[in-house]
Amino acid sequence: MSSKDVTQPEINEDASEGGATAGSFSDSQNSDSxxxxxxxxxxxxxxxxxxxxxxxxxYDESSIVVYQAYKASIAEFAVQNQRLGGPHFSFDRMSWIKTSFMWMMYRSGWAQKDHQEHVLAIQISRKGFDSILSKAYTMMKQKAARLETKDIEVRLQWDPDHDPHGEKLTRKAIQLGLKGKTLLDFATTYICAIHDITDYVHKQYQVLETRGVQDLETPLEQIYIPGDPKICELLDLDVQDNSKS
Structure with missing residues (x-):
């Protein structure tokens, strides 16, 4: 899918939205600041x-950013209340988070797909994120552990990452589906700040379309490695010696 085709959704049903170090965070919640x-x-x-x-x-020493895309009513509630919830958000279905900005751009069509018109950068504690990772299972890992689907609160998917034009890359990006208590903890307890970055997303899409990928700016991203080796093993992470956590 090219960047010019972003209004034509390529739906991945498993990934649909439910309803220093690597950064310096501010207290403002709008994309202009x-x-x-x-x-x-x-x-x-x-x-x-x-x-x-x-x-x-x-990420920085204490927090990490994950992305979600929602329709306006859910995004507005999230920014105003600095938590997820409200009349249009469902805690009864799985909600997916992503750490890769470019994967979020692919999934939301640069914030142009239906019900994904607002991209949220959700800053959560690293302790909370690692807790989520410690409960993450692929279907294969679930079967190996002989766990029932009802017992899994975090579904792990390794999907191809994408370039700015939506083309698949060989590198895999992490995607985490949350439900149950883990979703509730994420939505209400782990969050440090929620930023609606839709304006920033649109501006960078215009840069991509008018000036090309060579001028595209994106959030600084580095390889994140959990502190617990058991989590790395559970996730089947490819750990590099020169990576920083």
């Missing part, structure tokens, strides 16, 4: 691994 550290995409690309399963993320 969103002060997370950003970098030229092409420059970042040179430092990222080309293959393997990696958590590329924007």
């Amino acid at each position: 969103w002060s997370f550290k950003k970098e030229n995409y092409s420059k970042q690309l040179k430092s990222w691994p080309h293959t393997g399963r990696h958590i590329l993320a924007h």
Whole structure:
């Protein structure tokens, strides 16, 4: 899918939205004053691994950013209340989070797909994120552990990451589906701040369309490695010696 085709959804039913180090965070919640550290995409690309399963993320010593895309009513409630919820958000279905900005752009069509018109950058505690990771199971890991689906609160998917034009890459990006108490904890307890970055997303899409990928700017992302080796093993992470946590 090219960047010019973003209004034509390519739906992945399993991934649909439910209802310093790597950054410097601010207290503001709108994209015009969103002060997370950003970098030229092409420059970042040179430092990222080309293959393997990696958590590329924007993070600092205590928090990490995950992305979700929602319709306006859910996004507005989230920003105003600094938590997820409200009359249009469902805690009864799985809600997916992503750490890769570019994967979120692919999934939401640069915030142009139906019901994904608002992209939220949700800053959560690293302790909370690692707790989520510690409960994450792929279907294969679930079967190996002989667990029932009803017992899984975090579904892990390793999907191909994508470039700015929506083309698949060899490197895999992490996607986490949350439900039950884990979803409730994420939505209400782990959150440090919620930013609606839709304006920023639209501006960068215009840069991509008018000036090309060489001028595209994206949030600074580095490889994130959980502190607990058991989590790395559970996730089947490809750990590099020169990566920083």
